[in-house]
Amino acid sequence: MPAVTRRPKRWDHPFDDTMSEAMVSELMTLEPWKGLAAWAHEELKPAQAEARVKDLRRHLLNDARLLTCQAGEIVIRVGDYGNSAFVVLEGAVRVVLEANVGLGAAAEKRFDQPKRGFFRSLAQLWTNQRGVEQRPAPRGDARAAPSTDADNAPVEHVPIVLSDVPAVLDHKRTARIEAGGIVGEIAALGRSPRTASIFAEGDGTRLLEIRWQGLRDIRKKFPPYKTYIDDIFRERILLQHLRATPFFQHVGDTPQLRRMLEEDRIADVFIEGLGLRPSERDVVTLEVAGQAVELLPLAQGRGWSGSEGIVLWRCRATIPAGPARVELVRALCEETGRKAVVVHRLGAGRVWQWCLAEAGSVEDADVHECEEGGSRGPEELMRRLLREIALHEIGRQTDFHSYGEVDKTQLGDGDAAEPVIVEAGHYPDGLLLVRAGAVRVSRQINRLERTVSYLGPGNSYGLRELAHNWRHPDRHVVMEHTLRARGYVDTLLIPTSVVTRFVLPSIPESDLPESYPEETDSPLDPVDVFEPAAGVDRNMVEFLVDRAFSNGTAAMVIDLERCTRCDDCVRACAQGHDGNPRFIRHGPVHAGFLIANACMHCNDPVCMIGCPTGAISREPTTGQVAINDPTCIGCATCANNCPYDNIRMVQPRSKDGVFYIDAQNMPHMKATKCDLCVTQAGGPACQNACPHDALRRVDLSDAGTLMDWMKR
Amino acid sequence: MSGVVARRARNASLLLGLSVAFLVWHARQLEPMAAPQRFTGWLLLGLVAFLALYNARKKIAVVPLGSSAAWLQWHIYAGLFAVLIFFLHTGLQLPTGYFETGLAALFLLVALSGIGGLYVSRRTPPRLARRGEEVIYERIPRLIHALAEQAKALALESVATTRSRAIADFHAARLSAWFSTAQDAWQHIVGLEGAARRRARALAEFRTCLGPDELPVFDELTVLIAQKEDLDFHRANQGLLKYWFFVHVPLTHALLLFVVVHVILIYAFGGAR
Numbered sequence: 010m011p012a013v014t015r016r017p018k019r020w021d022h023p024f025d026d027t028m029s030e031a032m033v034s035e036l037m038t039l040e041p042w043k044g045l046a047a048w049a050h051e052e053l054k055p056a057q058a059e060a061r062v063k064d065l066r067r068h069l070l071n072d073a074r075l076l077t078c079q080a081g082e083i084v085i086r087v088g089d090y091g092n093s094a095f096v097v098l099e100g101a102v103r104v105v106l107e108a109n110v111g112l113g114a115a116a117e118k119r120f121d122q123p124k125r126g127f128f129r130s131l132a133q134l135w136t137n138q139r140g141v142e143q144r145p146a147p148r149g150d151a152r153a154a155p156s157t158d159a160d161n162a163p164v165e166h167v168p169i170v171l172s173d174v175p176a177v178l179d180h181k182r183t184a185r186i187e188a189g190g191i192v193g194e195i196a197a198l199g200r201s202p203r204t205a206s207i208f209a210e211g212d213g214t215r216l217l218e219i220r221w222q223g224l225r226d227i228r229k230k231f232p233p234y235k236t237y238i239d240d241i242f243r244e245r246i247l248l249q250h251l252r253a254t255p256f257f258q259h260v261g262d263t264p265q266l267r268r269m270l271e272e273d274r275i276a277d278v279f280i281e282g283l284g285l286r287p288s289e290r291d292v293v294t295l296e297v298a299g300q301a302v303e304l305l306p307l308a309q310g311r312g313w314s315g316s317e318g319i320v321l322w323r324c325r326a327t328i329p330a331g332p333a334r335v336e337l338v339r340a341l342c343e344e345t346g347r348k349a350v351v352v353h354r355l356g357a358g359r360v361w362q363w364c365l366a367e368a369g370s371v372e373d374a375d376v377h378e379c380e381e382g383g384s385r386g387p388e389e390l391m392r393r394l395l396r397e398i399a400l401h402e403i404g405r406q407t408d409f410h411s412y413g414e415v416d417k418t419q420l421g422d423g424d425a426a427e428p429v430i431v432e433a434g435h436y437p438d439g440l441l442l443v444r445a446g447a448v449r450v451s452r453q454i455n456r457l458e459r460t461v462s463y464l465g466p467g468n469s470y471g472l473r474e475l476a477h478n479w480r481h482p483d484r485h486v487v488m489e490h491t492l493r494a495r496g497y498v499d500t501l502l503i504p505t506s507v508v509t510r511f512v513l514p515s516i517p518e519s520d521l522p523e524s525y526p527e528e529t530d531s532p533l534d535p536v537d538v539f540e541p542a543a544g545v546d547r548n549m550v551e552f553l554v555d556r557a558f559s560n561g562t563a564a565m566v567i568d569l570e571r572c573t574r575c576d577d578c579v580r581a582c583a584q585g586h587d588g589n590p591r592f593i594r595h596g597p598v599h600a601g602f603l604i605a606n607a608c609m610h611c612n613d614p615v616c617m618i619g620c621p622t623g624a625i626s627r628e629p630t631t632g633q634v635a636i637n638d639p640t641c642i643g644c645a646t647c648a649n650n651c652p653y654d655n656i657r658m659v660q661p662r663s664k665d666g667v668f669y670i671d672a673q674n675m676p677h678m679k680a681t682k683c684d685l686c687v688t689q690a691g692g693p694a695c696q697n698a699c700p701h702d703a704l705r706r707v708d709l710s711d712a713g714t715l716m717d718w719m720k721r
Numbered sequence: 722m723s724g725v726v727a728r729r730a731r732n733a734s735l736l737l738g739l740s741v742a743f744l745v746w747h748a749r750q751l752e753p754m755a756a757p758q759r760f761t762g763w764l765l766l767g768l769v770a771f772l773a774l775y776n777a778r779k780k781i782a783v784v785p786l787g788s789s790a791a792w793l794q795w796h797i798y799a800g801l802f803a804v805l806i807f808f809l810h811t812g813l814q815l816p817t818g819y820f821e822t823g824l825a826a827l828f829l830l831v832a833l834s835g836i837g838g839l840y841v842s843r844r845t846p847p848r849l850a851r852r853g854e855e856v857i858y859e860r861i862p863r864l865i866h867a868l869a870e871q872a873k874a875l876a877l878e879s880v881a882t883t884r885s886r887a888i889a890d891f892h893a894a895r896l897s898a899w900f901s902t903a904q905d906a907w908q909h910i911v912g913l914e915g916a917a918r919r920r921a922r923a924l925a926e927f928r929t930c931l932g933p934d935e936l937p938v939f940d941e942l943t944v945l946i947a948q949k950e951d952l953d954f955h956r957a958n959q960g961l962l963k964y965w966f967f968v969h970v971p972l973t974h975a976l977l978l979f980v981v982v983h984v985i986l987i988y989a990f991g992g993a994r
Contacts, residue, residue, distance in 0.1 A: 601847075
C-alpha cells in the first residue's frame with residue numbers, strides 16, 4: 010500500500026527559516042526592492058502590480074537571507090563556485106579588481122564539504138539501506154515543521170575576516186559597491202567560478218544574499234531589474250574575462266611606455282604611449298577652493314566597477330589633499346555626469362597623485378600619493394593604472410557575440426547545425442575569446458572538414474595569425490581553422506586594430522606564438538595536414554566534439570581493453586550511496602573507450618538552468634554539481650535539460666518499502682546523479698575501486714588529459 | 722615504452738631481484754638457522770593472509786585504503802613471491818599424508834587459478850572490445866530473447882511477403898533453437914570458430930536456393946545471426962571474467978582454513994616449539 014504524502018513544493022525549504030514577513034516588509038522599504046515595487050505600481054494594472062509585488066515578497070521570504078558583516082569580512086572569494094548573489098543593503102563592499110591576487114592566509118582558508126572519516130566510511134557497510142532508493146517522507150513546509158536533520162539545516166554562514174583592511178585597501182585596487190548595488194551575480198547566473206574577491210568595508214554592513222533561482226525569477230518578473238542586472242553582468246564579465254586572460258597581463262606595458270617611464274616622461278605616457286589625443290576644447294575648468302582648476306580629459310573607457318563610465322583627467326594644478334580634493338572630485342562627477350573619475354597630477358620631485366571616486370561616495374574617494382623612493386613608486390602605480398585604462402579601452406571596442414541555442418536535442422546530434430564563428434581562409438579580423446560553451450575547431454583536408462581541436466571557456470583563438478601579420482606586414486596569413494558553435498556559445502571579439510595597438514606590443518617576444526614558416530604562405534596548405542599532431546587522436550577529438558563531451562570536467566571514461574566488466578565500480582558507487590549506484594556502466598564507445606552514463610560535472614552545467622528550488626548546485630570550492638535531496642521536488646527539469654541523460658528520476662520508497670504517492674495517486678520522484686563522492690574521504694569510489702586502472706574521471710575540456718591517459 | 726609496460730617491467734624486475742636476494746640470503750642462513758621451515762612457514766602464512774586481504778579491500782571500496790589497482794599490483798607480485806616461498810617451505814618435496822597433500826594442492830590450485838585469472842583478465846577485455854557492441858552482461862539474455870523474437874517474426878513474415886516457406890522452415894529447423902539461448906560458450910572462450918564456420922557454410926548453401934524476393938529477407942536474418950553471435954561471444958567471455966572468481970575465492974577460503982589447522986597441528990604435534 011503506497012504511502013500518501015503531500016507533494017514537495019518549491020519553498021518547502023526556504024534559504025533561511027528565520028526570514029519573516031516583518032523582515033521582508035523592512036526590505037521592501039530599501040532599494041532596489043522599493044524601486045521595483047514602485048515600477049510595478051506605475052507600469053502595471055493594479056491587480057498585476059499587486060501580484061508581482063506579492064511574488065517579490067515571496068522570493069525575498071524564501072530565496073534570501075540577511076547577513077550582517079563586520080569590517081573586512083570576506084563575502085565572496087575568487088575561484089569559489091557560487092549559487093547566490095549579494096545585494097548591499099547598508100554600508101558598502103569592496104571588490105578586489107586585481108585578478109589572481111590573494112588576500113592573505115585568512116582569506117585563503119576554505120571550508121570544503123566535510124568528508125566522512127575512516128570509521129564513518131566503514132560504518133556505511135552496515136548503515137546503508139537495504140532496499141532500492143529509500144528516502145525519508147517529505148517533510149512539508151520547513152517553517153511549519155522545523156527539522157533537526159543536519160541535511161535540512163540552512164547553510165551556515167562562517168565569517169572569515171581580513172586582519173588588516175587598510176593595508177588591503179592600500180595595496181590592492183578595489184571598487185566600491187554601495188547600498189542598492191549587487192555583487193556575485195556573474196557566478197550565480199553564469200554557473201561559473203567567482204571572478205573576484207569581495208569583502209565588507211565597514212562594521213555592520215548589511216547584505217541580502219539571494220539564491221540564484223530567486224534572482225532569476227525576479228529578473229523575469231521585473232524587466233527594469235533584468236536590464237540593470239544584464240547590463241552590469243555583461244560589463245563585469247567583459248572586464249573580468251580580460252583581466253583573467255593571460256596575454257592581457259602586461260597590456261598597456263609596452264616597450265615605448267617603459268622607455269617613457271624610465272625617461273621620467275610620465276606626463277606624456279597617456280598622450281603618446283596610448284595614443285590618446287585629448288582635445289583642448291574638452292578642457293573643463295572648475296572652481297575649487299576659490300581656485301580655477303583646468304582639467305584635461307585624457308582617456309575615456311566604458312565601465313568602472315559597475316558604474317557608467319570612467320574619464321581620466323590630467324590636472325593642471327596641484328590640489329592639496331583634504332576637502333579641496335574631495336570637492337574637485339565631486340564637482341568633476343557632477344560636471345561630467347560620470348560616476349567615477351581619475352585625476353592625476355605630476356609635480357615637482359615626481360610627486361604623483363590620483364583620485365578615484367564614485368558618485369555618492371566622494372567623501373570616501375581613494376586618494377593615493379606616491380613619492381620617489383616610496384615602497385610603491387609612481388611607475389608601478391602608473392603601470393597599474395595604464396593597464397586598467399588599456400583594458401577599459403579594449404573592453405570599449407570589444408564585441409559580444411552569441412551563437413547557437415541551448416537545446417539538448419541539438420547537442421547530442423553530430424549533424425546538427427553549427428553556426429560558423431570564424432571561417433578558414435578569411436582575414437583575421439580579431440582575437441576571439443570564448444566565454445561560455447564549446448567551439449569546434451576544424452580544418453579542410455581534401456574535401457573533408459576534420460575536427461582538430463575544441464575550445465572551451467577561457468580559451469582564445471587567432472593570436473598566432475594576428476602576431477604573424479603584425480610581425481610580417483608584407484606576408485599576411487589568413488585564418489587557419491574554421492570555428493563552429495556546438496550548442497550555445499558566448500564569445501568576445503577584440504578587433505585586430507586593438508590587439509595590435511594594446512596587446513601584441515606588451516607581450517614579451519618569448520611568449521608570442523611563433524610565426525608561420527616562410528615557405529607556407531597560407532596556413533591552409535600545411536605539409537602535415539594528413540598527419541595527426543603529436544599526441545592527438547583526431548578521431549577521438551571529433552568524437553568528443555560531436556557528442557559535446559568536451560563540456561565535462563569529470564567524465565567517467567572506461568578503457569574497454571582493460572575493463573574486465575567486474576562491476577567493482579558499480580558496487581563501490583552503490584556502497585557510497587545507500588546501496589544505489591549513481592551511474593550506468595554503459596554509453597557511447599569510441600576507439601575502445603566508453604564514456605559512461607555518469608554526471609560529467611560540466612564546465613557549464615545546463616542541468617542547473619531551470620531548477621526551481623536550488624536543489625542542484627555547485628559545491629563552492631570544487632565546482633562539483635550535486636543535488637540536495639531534501640530540496641529536490643522531483644520536477645525533472647534537470648534530467649530533461651541534461652544533454653547526456655546522466656540524471657535519472659527515481660521513485661523513492663519509505664523504509665517499509667512502499668512508494669510515496671500524492672493525493673492524486675501520482676508518484677513522488679527524485680533526481681539522482683553522480684556526486685563524485687564529494688563526501689567520501691577517498692574521492693570517487695568508482696575510480697578507486699577499479700582493479701585494472703581501466704576507469705578514470707577525466708577532464709575532457711582539455712583533450713590532452715584524455716590523450717595522456719589513453720597512451721598510459 | 723608505455724606507462725603500463727614500464728610499470729610491469731619495473732615490478733617484474735623488483736620481484737626478480739627480491740627473489741634472488743631472498744634465495745641467496747636463505748641459502749646462507751640455512752645452516753645456522755635452527756628451523757628454516759618455521760621461518761618460511763610464517764612468511765608464507767603472512768603472505769597468504771595479505772593476499773586474502775585484497776578480497777576484503779574490494780568489499781569495503783569506500784574506505785580510504787588506497788586504490789584497488791595498487792592493491793592488485795601488490796596482490797599479483799606478492800602472490801608470485803608466495804609461490805617461491807611455498808617451494809622453499811616444502812623443499813620441492815612431495816607432501817606426505819592426506820592433509821598435507823590437500824594443503825599443498827589447495828595452495829597450488831589457488832596460485833594456478835590466480836595466474837589463470839590474471840591471464841584471462843589481460844586477454845579477454847581486448848577481445849570483447851573488438852567484437853560487437855558493448856553490452857551489460859545481465860542484459861544479454863533479454864537482448865538474445867529480443868533477437869529471437871525478431872528472427873521469428875521475420876521468418877513468419879517471409880511466408881506472406883515471398884509466398885514461400887523456405888526461410889520459415891530453415892528458421893524452424895536450424896535457427897530457432899540456436900536463437901533461444903546463448904550458444905557455443907567454450908568455442909567463444911577458447912577462440913575456436915568451427916561452429917561459426919559451419920553455420921556460415923550452411924547459410925551460404927541455403928542462400929543459393931533462394932529466389933530474388935527472398936534474398937532481402939534472408940540478408941536481414943543474417944544480420945540478426947551476426948548480432949546473436951556477438952552476444953554469445955560477450956555472454957561467454959564476460960561470464961568467464963565474472964565466474965573465475967568463484968574458483969579462486971572459495972579455494973582461498975578453504976586454503977586459509979587448512980593453513981590454520983596446519984599451524985595448530987605443527988605446533989601441537991610437529992615439535993615446532
